[in-house]
Amino acid sequence: MLLCTSPLAHAQRAGYRETVLKIQGQIESSDLRGAQASLDSAMKLYPNDGGLENLLGVVAIQSGHRDAAKKAFSLAVLHDPKLMGAWQNLARIDMETADHDPKSADDAFRAYTRALALDPSDPESAYGAAMAALWRKQYAVSLSYLQKLDAETRAKARVQAVMCADAFGLNHGSAGEHAAAALAASSDLLESDVMLALPALRAAHRADLLEVLFSAANLHQPLSAQGLRMLGLAQEAEGKRQQAKETLEKAYEAEPTATAPLVDLARIALAGNDQQGALGYLAHARAIAPNDASLAYEYGFVCLQMKLLREAQVAIADAVRLAPENPDYLLTMGTVANGSDALRYLDKYRAMRPDDPAGFLASGIACLDISHLDDAVAWLSKAAANEKTAASAHFYLGRALKEQGKFQAALAELRQADRLHPDRPEVLAEMGEIYFSMKQYSDAIGPLKRALELDPENYVASYALLRLYGQTNDPQRAEQAKRFAALRTQREDQYRDAMRVIEARPRSVTDSAP
Structure with a gap:
């Protein structure tokens, strides 16, 4: 029987080899449709065949069907656990998302270690296992797999990048610096290699090394827009604002539809007290991405710093329109809106964050502004119970109680505010005005003069002092x-400025002024 079946088995094996070679040739010549048809026919003759399923996965991945490819490779290793190429193909798919997906990192590590079990000397599997271990934050494990590589392979930039990341992940600063120096000196250094080490160097707050590495990579091949931005952020972190500005301008020029470099440039402008320049960059970003709520909010926030209240109201209202469930936007809108409109935003904010004292404080101030004094006292009393908002809450409680004619109670609140945050001119001014209202002129003079020493433009203190001098014939x-x-x-001029509507011209990175 053996002699009779041997020729048949041999013919079957030969037919199988011919089929596989044919499909491989079709894949190599990019005839994916033909390869798929051949596979469909072959798998009817050879069902549950790991080799054919591996080729099916290759066709799927080259056709852009990632999920189908992963399924095919998984079946391949199930039906033929010793098929090393299928394990590697499976690992390669998982490595595409392993840097941000823990499950993918786990799956890739498992697949590469299975491949290594079949061939312990395979450099791709050892390096892949090291990379997957890095994403799993198993830094010592990652280093152990790198040690399996020969000396020539370990000297490559991509390996040095993983070594650098592992060393800093283990808080081995000296080893990390050594690996970073070797990486910077590598003749094959690419931007992608620096990106491998980027998360670890950021976590270690080593902007200095990031600047060196991205600059070195730029010498080999011009950095992409993303790489330029990373270099600019590293320079900013190092306090090199002018260099960072120039680099981030190049990043924007490399990708003119990106808003992130413009936001970075706005932040750098603000750090240099160039509020007008920051506004111009943000206006440019808003022109590119008009539906980005964060840009509208940032624009409004800069307007508040510039005391452009009306413009801030318009911008932050736009942010709320674009992201109506963002509690931070609602709270800010509640602090800048006029009259009862403010309460509408703050009611929604408190519904989302019912225990936040900032909501109590803002609601109390809004009620005070529209003379709902009982409500103001209720909300401000809640805010006064929390140490984060107590100082401001006591101040506004003093104002609310003053409006109700409860002068002694108002003074008690203002004294508490002064105790928590001494020498605030607005607190002293209110105290002096209350003493004046109580006709305790000698008690009023001290707080009023001290308020004006601290803030010569304090309107309340200046007016109260004028009235006091009138009453005492001073x-x-x-x-x-x-x-x-x-x-x-x-x-009055400041109010007109605050209420004016401006037209901020979008600032190009080539503009010298906004």
């Missing part, structure tokens, strides 16, 4: 009247 009244008149004119 010869300083005439001079104070002049100062107050100038301050009132300045305040």
Whole structure:
């Protein structure tokens, strides 16, 4: 029987080899449709065959069907656990997302270690296992797999990058610096190699090494827009604002539809007190991405810093429109909106964060602004119970109680505010005004003068002091009247500025001014 069946078995094996070679040739010549047809026919003759399933996975991945490819490779290793190429193909798919997906990292590590069990000397599997272990934050394990590589392979930039990341992951700073130096000196250094080490170097706060590595990679091949941005951020972290600005401008020029470099440039402008420049960069970003709520919010926030209240209201309202469930946007809108409109936003904010004292404080201030004094006292009392908001809450409670004519209670709240945060001119001004209202002129003079020492433009203190001089026939009244008149004119000008609607011209990175 053996003699009779041997020729048949031999013919079957020969037919199988011919089929496999034919399919491989079709794949190599990019005839994926033909390869798929051949596989469909072959798998009817040879079902549950790991080799054919591996080829099916190759056709699927080259056709852009990642999930189908993974399924085919998984079946291949199930039906033929010793098929090393299928294990490697399976691992390669998982490695595409292993840097941010823990399950993919686990699966890739398992597949590469299975491949290594079949061939312990295979460099791709050893390096792949080391990479997967790095993404799993198993730094010592990763290093152990790198040690399986020969000296020539270990000297390659991509291996040095993993070594650098592993060393810093283990808090071995000296070893990490050594690996970073070797990486920077590698003749085959690419931007992608630096990107491998990027998360670990960021976590270690080594912007200095990132600047060196990205600069070195740029000498071999011009950095991409992303690489330029990373270099610019490293320079910013190193305090090199002008260099960072120039690099980030190049990053934007390399990808003019990207908003991230413009946001970075706005931040650098703000750090240099160039608020107008920051506004221009953000206006440019908003023009590129008008539906990005974060850009509208950042724009509005800069407007608030510039005391452009009306423009801030418009921008932050736009942010709320684009992201109506963002609690931070709702809270900010509640602090800048006028009248009862503010409460509408704050009610929604408190529904989302019912225990946040910032919501109590903002609600109390909004009620005070529209003279809902009982509600204001209720919300502010809640805010005063939390140490994060207590100082401000006591101040506004003092103002609310003053409006209700409860002067002694108001003074008690203001004293508490002063104790928690001494020498705030607005607190002292309110105390002085209450003493004046109580006709305790000698008690009023000290807080009012101290408030003006701290803030010569404090309107409440200046007006209260003018009235006090009038009541006491103080010869300083005439001079104070002049100062107050100038301050009132300045305040009216500031209000007009705050209420004006501006047209911020989108700032190009080539502009010298916004």
